[in-house]
Amino acid sequence: MSDPKRFLITSALPYANGPIHIGHLAGVYVPSDIFTRYLRIKGKDVISVCGSDEHGVPITLKARNEGITPQEVVDKFHNINKKAFEDFGITFDIYSRTSNKMHYETASQFFRTLYDRGVFIEKSSNQYFDPETNTFLADRYITGTCPHCGNDNAYGDQCEKCGTSLNATDLINPKSVISGSKPVLKMTKHWFLPLDKYQGWLKKWILEEHREWKTNVYGQCKSWLDQGLQPRAVSRDLNWGVPVPVEGADNKVLYVWFDAPIGYISATRELTDDWEKYWKDKDTRMVHFIGKDNIVFHCIMFPSMLKAEGSYILPDNVPANEFLNLENDKISTSRNWAVWLHEYLEEFPGEQDVLRYVLCANAPEAKDNDFTWKDFQARNNNELVAIFGNFVNRTLVLTNNYFNGHVPERGPLTQYDKETLKEITVLKEKVEKSLDSYRFREALKEAMNIARLGNKYLADTEPWKVIKDDRARVGTILNISLQLTASLTIILDPFLPFSVVKLREWLNFEPRQWDDAVVDPLLSAGHKINSPELLFRKIEDKEIDFQIEKLLLTKKMNREEESQLNPAKDNIHFDDFTKLDIRSATILDAEKVPKTKKLLKLTLDTGLDKRTVVSGIAEYFNPADIIGKLVSVVVNLEPRKIRGIESQGMILMAEENNGKLVFMSPAESVSNGSEIK
């Protein structure tokens, strides 16, 4: 691996609609910070940039719900998260935000450059427009009836009941979320980045030149490239975001996926006038730390943008992590299923390193992992306290007791002494090798092995016995133990920065560079050390129980929320009711609609006729099991084509809150075609 002149580390911009949780940390920020600190202590020219991603529809929706402005929403979370990162020791050189002026300028310029160069395709299409508020409606701003499952509250991009993704124009009875009025279709123009044009280049760049990327990253890219890329819109009709810098583009902003990664550039510009050195010099190595949900944006789209612009460098690697689960459940901001960083910092003050350690040791590098509080406790008590903390404590206490806090002279070395010292070099190189290839868990394990080595060394040499008749030998043993301890302050620096600061104080030892970890001796004989405190404290069962209780409470509240019934709908006239023609019918045949997850094609005997009905129930029923079933069916519903099959009616189902479906069947056998009223 050739050595670049400098590094540019980016960490995924957290979306400013919620606080940071352990999933973010384990997936992105802990590894990126370890990597950055590692490069810094190696004396490399490195900058780490990040910031809040503050645009996009969800933030405007949140603002509307809470009756505040989008700016107020992002101000709140930007400040919370910026502080939480700082307090947690994530050392970004700058934590910026996409709502600031520099970003608007940078993003506009970037767009304009591509625009002037004729990179974009302009396309007009019909989109829903709210005549009352005079705005185009993003998909999320439209609700209506899902054509698949009949849910009345489906969004324009997706029905959350049946999970189908939709086009806003698919919805039956569409309704504007903003005004409640019925939207109308209106022509609107958008700009598309023709990703298909970069397909050939991307294939070569990723599939041939970056085979070393992690399998999850490489596989995902390959999947996209094999499918063939399509032009993708880079603008939206919205008034929250960076305005499209083109005449006649009123109320149009840059789409977030285009806007956000440019945030890395604007953050760098804000940090230093010398920013181009980091973005445009071939001797810079850029690394994107992200979660797996961001892979295509950072490996396909952003590189295409950079390539289209032409003067920028491309990422050298994109070490995306998988996801972290919490106590066997997916972490979810909306369901409050998370360990929030700002809460952790309050509840475990001064114990940043414990969480950093646990999240690194159990990082989801190759597959989704699970965070449990019990594991958190165990790793703290059995590893940090018992291995690292304990070794340090034994060494410093012995030195204070036997040599009054002075580093003793080193006498003649035994073979074992020499091997122990040599092992530091071996382990240091292992840590390096792992970090250089983004294997952080392995790196941490090897670093901890230095403390393990120390414990074993003390157990084998038994200075507390030897002291009775060979004080000089004990001096040598402790000298070597102190050497190990000093090395630890360097090797563990990227992982456990807070502990390392304490340890250095006790050792009375200045910060040193990475390669100094194998300098011998680091502490010269006679050097005075201070008296130590404890590096880590044991975490008690009751603290863990408290955290688990907290999560159980969340579960309970979520359940209560879910079990709340929808309020009754508005009253209707009897006439409206009599318009419905519901009959009993028998299912004659049922088969899965090919290439769908939820749809069954049913043939019914309604007494009046035999007809076909498409129903979104395949997840709950096997076709074979429901043949012969007596059901209720609305027979005068206007026929509708679903997946190319004309559905002539609707089967009545009762739906539990968890989505489970139950047939509304006559309690006793009745003849087909009997009217239900």
Next chain:
RNA sequence: GGCGAGGUAGCUCAGAUGGUUAGAGCGCAGGAUUCAUAAUCCUGAGGUCUGGGGUUCAAUUCCCCAUCUCGCUACCA
């Protein structure tokens, strides 16, 4: 439905280009030890490597089928 990643000891995870007794940490059992936050050190028990086929002298590692988990994406590989 398609595609991608994963399913390895009780738990959390490693296992590059296939090769003699499949690894680590924690947990567990036994022993040693007391300098240390009852921490440490040694030894040991524990796996039909999701299931079923196939290729090969040889497969956890390659191919096919099934199944489960996660992610991406949907008239489309």
